[in-house]
Amino acid sequence: xxxxxxxxxHEVTEMGQEVTLRCKPISGHNSLFWYRQTMMRGLELLIxxxxxxxxxxxxxxxxxxxxxxxxxxxxxxxxxxxxxxDSAVYFCASFPGGTSxxxxxxxxxxxxxxx
Amino acid sequence: ELKVEQNPLFLSMQEGxxxxxxxxxxxTSDRLYWYRQDPGKSLESLFVLLSNGxxxxxxxxMASLDTxxxxxxxxxxxxxxDLSATYFCAVDTRTWGGSExxxxxxxxxxxxxx
Numbered sequence: 001x002x003x004x005x006x007x008x009x010h011e012v013t014e015m016g017q018e019v020t021l022r023c024k025p026i027s028g029h030n031s032l033f034w035y036r037q038t039m040m041r042g043l044e045l046l047i048x049x050x051x052x053x054x055x056x057x058x059x060x061x062x063x064x065x066x067x068x069x070x071x072x073x074x075x076x077x078x079x080x081x082x083x084x085x086d087s088a089v090y091f092c093a094s095f096p097g098g099t100s101x102x103x104x105x106x107x108x109x110x111x112x113x114x115x
Numbered sequence: 116e117l118k119v120e121q122n123p124l125f126l127s128m129q130e131g132x133x134x135x136x137x138x139x140x141x142x143t144s145d146r147l148y149w150y151r152q153d154p155g156k157s158l159e160s161l162f163v164l165l166s167n168g169x170x171x172x173x174x175x176x177m178a179s180l181d182t183x184x185x186x187x188x189x190x191x192x193x194x195x196x197d198l199s200a201t202y203f204c205a206v207d208t209r210t211w212g213g214s215e216x217x218x219x220x221x222x223x224x225x226x227x228x229x
Binding site for chain 1 (some may be wrong): 157160165
């Protein structure tokens with residue numbers, strides 16, 4: 001399996017621009033999570049989906065952030081308009097579900113820099 | 116609100132020494148995870164601890180879980196340079212429906228010096 005796939009791996013943009021981050025979870029996994037990691041705030045959960053349905057978006061910082069999961073194999077996290085304080089590494093993770101001894105599997109991350 | 120505290124946050128140790136990283140959490144949970152993150156890389160799962168008294172070992176790392184004390188430990192035996200990384204514990208806030216929402220500690224940055 002290719003693991004969780006994220007694109008782009010690096011993004012540099014200017015303040016005010018729209019940014020779209022993409023994630024393809026591991027096939028068969030029914031939960032998908034978006035995290036943000038910064039030095040100051042550590043690893044924060046932004047939103048997660050179960051069977052493509054958003055379950056908890058309480059971590060989304062403000063209305064500039066939105067996330068969608070139109071099908072089981074694709075999710076997007078959009079920032080519009082972007083601000084310098086959004087600069088961070090954004091991770092997507094997926095989880096197979098059930099009560100197995102599984103864990104969340106993280107993608108390689110998207111390093112976002114907003115100038 | 117579930118809080119997860121790790122200590123120490125920074126750990127510098129010599130090769131060959133032993134040390135323990137602690138992870139305390141504030142509410143009931145019986146699922147805890149340890150992850151490793153190398154600089155500039157993603158998070159890699161190390162251990163999944165599913166019940167009180169669970170102990171898992173992999174190489175020089177051993178993790179345990181005491182759900183009554185709400186405490187997990189990650190013990191490092193005879194450290195080697197390759198163990199230098201940041202280690203995160205994460206606690207499951209499993210809700211109805213079985214979705215796995217994790218709350219992460221701030222991480223322990225481990226540096227192993229020759």
